[in-house]
Amino acid sequence: MPKVSQHHLEARRRQILDGARGCFAEFGYDGATVRRLEQAIGLSRGAIFHHFRDKDTLFFELAHEDAERMADVASREGLVQVMRDMLAAPDQFDWLATRLEIARKLRHDPAFNKEWTKRSEELTAATIDRLRRQKQAGRVRDDIPSDVLQCYLDLVLDGLVAKVASGEDTQLLTAVLDLVEGSVRQR
């Protein structure tokens, strides 16, 4: 048997993650059954779960990819820019809607909550770090603690996902983001 190359391993992981993302986007968190994941990915459950322990591990890995990308933008341009990017790519929203579908699970399943929080830590840290820098530069209001500002922006992000996922008008949402940006700016 030939030795599996690193390159092949990476490609296989990519195939699984991309297929899984599409499957979650189409059927939602609960609807993405193992059978549907097999179909979307084009591999057997044995092959899939050889690379990722279970469905939740797959889901967390996708959330982690999102968090990394969003943290990168948040660190350079802030969380409002992350949201503007979201608005510009509404095809991503079926996947993002799964963020809302797991709210109940986050509340009732402590182990799931812990793993999810770990995946979001990077984005939270990047946002708070940028808020601190912007405060020092006099661009973000300094009368509100950073954790409150961060929670506010993260709440707006969840609300934005809900609004776009349910088909709200993009132009109206852009005006809302302008308001949000203004509300954290130093007056």
Place this chain on the structure above:
Amino acid sequence: MPKVSQHHLEARRRQILDGARGCFAEFGYDGATVRRLEQAIGLSRGAIFHHFRDKDTLFFELAHEDAERMADVASREGLVQVMRDMLAAPDQFDWLATRLEIARKLRHDPAFNKEWTKRSEELTAATIDRLRRQKQAGRVRDDIPSDVLQCYLDLVLDGLVAKVASGEDTQLLTAVLDLVEGSVRQR
């Protein structure tokens, strides 16, 4: 056969709605199957759907009850007060989390979306009407169109539901609502 009294009819409808609300809260929108609705309500599907055509009709009636109650508070005290009331009754949030679970359905099922929008119209109208009155009284900023302010507050409401449903700290969220209130206030 004795004639069914109006009082009996009302009591039966109430029994069905209360049971259904608990069932949606516990199992989510998709998880509230007809079998579980029967168990939670304590009536057969025949009896239930004699009063409400189907599961969606039940769900919309519950949403309509919410919208009426929220519109009443929004009209007198504003949508931020509706959110403060929500924060004070976190046991309601398992039910409210169903609002998030239907986002995908709202986007992909036009008939469902139309019915849902109809149920929310009352709350939207009450919010916009109060914003206009507050603008005239100089208490709400007049540099932002009312539909943008209304969309903003409604987005924050969805975000708040997501945050509480996933177990976010109530004190932090109270501080966030103070920030939200300040951001629509006339400076």
